[in-house]
Amino acid sequence: MSKLMFSQSSLVIIKLLWSKLSKFLTMIFRPFIQPRFNKQFLFVPNFILAHTSTCPASKPKCGASAGKGGTTSIKKIDFKRAEKSAPCRFGFIPEEWFQFFHSKTGVTGPYIFGLVFVNYLVSKEIYVLEHEYYSGLSYVVILYFISKKMAPGIGASLDKEVDAEIAEWEKGRADQMKVFETTIKDAKDAQWRAEGQKILIEAKKENVAMQLEAVYRERAMRLYQMVKGRLDYHVKKRRTENKLHQKWMIAWILENVHKSITADFQKQALNQAIKDLALAASRVK
């Protein structure tokens, strides 16, 4: 019981000390260390784990690249998928080892080195020629024959499968491209049709404008005729009134004249008229 309590309290003390220590260390090593989580217990040394180009710790932080326009620089994967295995001689010695020797010893260098090394191992009995060696010899012969006779066939059939897989992916890609191309073509078609629609609408607009014009003119004509009719009415009325006035005036004048002609006057006028007529008759003769 007391042991348990002791271990618990020691755990608490250890945790406290560790938190203090980690805070201190974080403060000191902040330029070198990338804190991984919000907890202050875990920190990861930047120079150890950020060595790979794809490690997120080696990406610039958001604030640092604000001046560049806000885009973080993500490195692309430089290497490609290896379609063939690396070149090698004798099936298991890589070609680069021969290049390593080439500048100093030329072409025969690595072979001589191999020979001498094997000679050293065998003659000094560092490599003992015992039962493993002889079974190894037979195995080398087996492997040689397999690699020469059967391996090309197996390799070719496996390559066919790889090519089939590639073809499948390419086919999917090509189909998708075709779909996109048809979509583009259809979209262009639709755009062309839409332009035709514009022309159609222009024609319709003209049509409608013409109709409006015609109706306007018809109404203007009607308006003119109505106004003219009213004005004609007034004119006719005035003329009629004038005629009536004239007629009445003449009648009144005549009436008054008839009234003003006395019997005396009438006699005189008639005598005068006879005289005038006699005179005229005498002149004519």
Next chain:
Amino acid sequence: MMTNLFSIFDPSTNLMNLPMNWISTILGLLFIPYSFWLIPNRHFIMWNFISKKLHNEFKTLLKNNYFNGSTFIFISLFFFIFFNNFLGLFPYIFTSTSHLTMSLSLSMPLWLSFMLYGWINNTNHMFIHMIPQGTPYILMPFMVIIETISNIIRPGTLAVRLTANMIAGHLLMTLLSSTGTNMSFYMIMILIFMQIMLMIMESAVAIIQSYVITILSTLYYSEVN
């Protein structure tokens, strides 16, 4: 120089008294292909081909007991034992499956788990399956005894079959090759030829033994349910 014919099976590669030869057990892990790229390479396709074939085989055997993923353990068992057997044929690589500790550690837990599951959960079913259909009534007690004994020795047979095959093969190879130390050059050619034959047979045995052990484990599993 061999002190003893069986000294190839002694763990003797030491590093501060720790036997390092058992590391050859996990050598098969290096042969598992990567799936880094979208497009598979030959190695990956080969691996997938074998896995699929095995999967179909086991699925057929499991019949009604099959559920998604029940073949994984058997496929991984196959590859594990296969790599251990096959790589042990190469010189200087220790064959870990030639030790009964290894084979028994594989077969005993499998068998024990199947039996415990079967007997505790499906007791009647297990009792029924002890006697094949159509046996005469007189033979039934004897059948029970025989079936019980055969059931009990199953982990032993699984382990010992594997171990014995591996030991026999390696022993023959070692015996044959150890005569090569004191031979003339022309005799060595004949020796190599005979060893090639033996090697081919041993490779076949390696594959077959791993297949057999896996198939039998599948069968034992399918019997239980």
